[in-house]
Amino acid sequence: xxxxxxxxxxxxxxxxxxxxxxxxxxxxxxxxxxxxxxxxxxxxxxxxxxxxxxxxxxxxxxxxxxxxxxxxxxxxxxxxxxxxxxxxxxxxxxxxxxxxxxxxxxxxxxxxxxxxxxxxxxxxxxxxxxxxxxxxxxx
Amino acid sequence: xxxxxxxxxxxxxxxxxxxxxxxxxxxxxxxxxxxxxxxxxxxxxxxxxxxxxxxxxxxxxxxxxxxxxxxxxxxxxxxxxxxxxxxxxxxxxxxxxxxxxxxxxxxxxxxxxxxxxxxxxxxxxxxxxxxxxxxxxxxxxxxxxxxxxxxxxxxxxxxxxxxxxxxxxxxxxxxxxx
Amino acid sequence: xxxxxxxxxxxxxxxxxxxxxxxxxxxxxxxxxxxxxxxxxxxxxxxxxxxxxxxxxxxxxxxxxxxxxxxxxxxxxxxxxxxxxxxxxxxxxxxxxxxxxxxxxxxxxxxxxxxxxxxxxxxxxxxxxxxxxxxxxxxxxxxxxxxxxxxxxxxxxxxxxxxxxxxxxxxxxx
Numbered sequence: 001x002x003x004x005x006x007x008x009x010x011x012x013x014x015x016x017x018x019x020x021x022x023x024x025x026x027x028x029x030x031x032x033x034x035x036x037x038x039x040x041x042x043x044x045x046x047x048x049x050x051x052x053x054x055x056x057x058x059x060x061x062x063x064x065x066x067x068x069x070x071x072x073x074x075x076x077x078x079x080x081x082x083x084x085x086x087x088x089x090x091x092x093x094x095x096x097x098x099x100x101x102x103x104x105x106x107x108x109x110x111x112x113x114x115x116x117x118x119x120x121x122x123x124x125x126x127x128x129x130x131x132x133x134x135x136x137x138x139x
Numbered sequence: 140x141x142x143x144x145x146x147x148x149x150x151x152x153x154x155x156x157x158x159x160x161x162x163x164x165x166x167x168x169x170x171x172x173x174x175x176x177x178x179x180x181x182x183x184x185x186x187x188x189x190x191x192x193x194x195x196x197x198x199x200x201x202x203x204x205x206x207x208x209x210x211x212x213x214x215x216x217x218x219x220x221x222x223x224x225x226x227x228x229x230x231x232x233x234x235x236x237x238x239x240x241x242x243x244x245x246x247x248x249x250x251x252x253x254x255x256x257x258x259x260x261x262x263x264x265x266x267x268x269x270x271x272x273x274x275x276x277x278x279x280x281x282x283x284x285x286x287x288x289x290x291x292x293x294x295x296x297x298x299x300x301x302x303x304x305x306x307x308x309x310x311x312x313x314x315x316x317x
Numbered sequence: 318x319x320x321x322x323x324x325x326x327x328x329x330x331x332x333x334x335x336x337x338x339x340x341x342x343x344x345x346x347x348x349x350x351x352x353x354x355x356x357x358x359x360x361x362x363x364x365x366x367x368x369x370x371x372x373x374x375x376x377x378x379x380x381x382x383x384x385x386x387x388x389x390x391x392x393x394x395x396x397x398x399x400x401x402x403x404x405x406x407x408x409x410x411x412x413x414x415x416x417x418x419x420x421x422x423x424x425x426x427x428x429x430x431x432x433x434x435x436x437x438x439x440x441x442x443x444x445x446x447x448x449x450x451x452x453x454x455x456x457x458x459x460x461x462x463x464x465x466x467x468x469x470x471x472x473x474x475x476x477x478x479x480x481x482x483x484x485x486x487x488x489x490x491x
Binding site: 015 | 159162163166170171174175178179184187188192195196199251252255256259270271273274275280295298299302305311314315
């Protein structure tokens with residue numbers, strides 16, 4: 001309906017000159033907030049350093065138990081986990097393969113989603129991508 | 140950091156991954172743009188600066204969980220405009236309680252710029268907005284349509300009308316002569 | 318999505334802090350502030366183009382949710398997806414996976430994610446937010462939960478719902 005309107009370069013340049021940038025304050029609140037966030041993300045590491053000696057024994061023992069607890073709780077070796085992904089693949093398959101790899105179990109060859117002969121995180125990504133693909137998913 | 144080679148999307152990804160410098164780089168790259176946009180809707184530099192900063196504080200809170208499907212400036216434009224209009228409303232409210240005063244016209248030593256600014260001020264708001272988005276912000280018509288939530292044809296007609304008005308303005312005719 | 322270095326540190330620290338009593342409060346103090354109100358875009362315009370967002374929720378009752386996949390589609394109306402955000406739960410705070418083709422397709426998107434982290438949500442949880450550009454009359458949205466799973470990778474019964482920031486033909490929770 002409309003041709004693309006043309007704005008001469010010189011006009012565009014002068015329009016830009018009308019809008020000069022301000023002198024930003026050194027204590028710009030956005031930079032302050034961003035840097036505060038930076039400090040916040042570092043804090044756990046500082047706490048970790050401070051309490052490392054105290055935490056060493058108790059932390060290691062407890063975290064070992066708890067960290068592996070969810071994995072042991074799962075039905076390791078059940079047919080659902082060992083047999084391979086469903087067709088079409090769902091995000092559940094990507095998650096199941098992740099569990100298998102995290103446990104360092106040997107997956108069935110049917111998990112080789114990308115067909116490269118190795119079963120690794122790339123297969124997790126392949127399964128996840130298939131799961132959300134508009135081409136493969138049921139409508 | 141101001142010249143961080145990463146794209147906006149890469150910087151957002153880096154923010155999400157915990158890179159503490161990525162957001163600063165993003166802000167330093169775009170804060171002048173955000174100020175320019177905000178200044179178009181406010182009457183004071185300080186208010187425009189506030190609006191630009193508020194927009195980025197908004198983005199800072201969203202950044203860790205945000206994945207863009209459009210250019211950052213396209214995505215942020217409505218936010219900056221929203222904050223700028225809010226600033227203007229607060230000024231208007233304050234002005235209502237004060238005696239009216241005549242605001243001094245902009246002063247440009249370059250007469251041509253002064254004429255241009257005057258002509259720009261006479262354009263209807265929607266036309267001026269679309270014109271500046273293309274000419275100054277370098278946004279495509281599609282991006283303008285998305286940012287303003289208007290059809291593509293409307294974007295083109297607004298810019299057309301703005302350009303035609305400027306062209307018909309005697310002193311500015313020189314811009315359109317080769 | 319996968320375990321992150323800071324998460325491997327955080328868990329033992331939190332456990333230790335719990336054992337040590339009040340220290341847990343110190344570690345948990347740095348919570349992010351709530352999102353500011355979304356900008357008022359297109360307020361008052363019913364049929365013109367406008368932006369809006371749809372919050373997606375999954376209710377897994379008492380079972381911690383480790384994995385999900387769902388599909389959002391507009392069965393009527395003209396929408397375009399312009400952004401995808403993560404949700405409230407730490408486990409699903411990052412944007413979920415989706416097919417980039419959904420952005421050009423416009424009328425539907427499949428989202429999915431999983432977490433091997435410790436902070437799995439239970440009950441009704443916002444797991445993602447989808448930003449839309451809507452044109453024309455209020456759209457009709459449909460949300461279908463394809464699958465939800467527990468920490469062991471077993472399918473679980475769960476319910477999906479959404480809340481739109483704009484008017485829809487079928488309300489916010491069909």
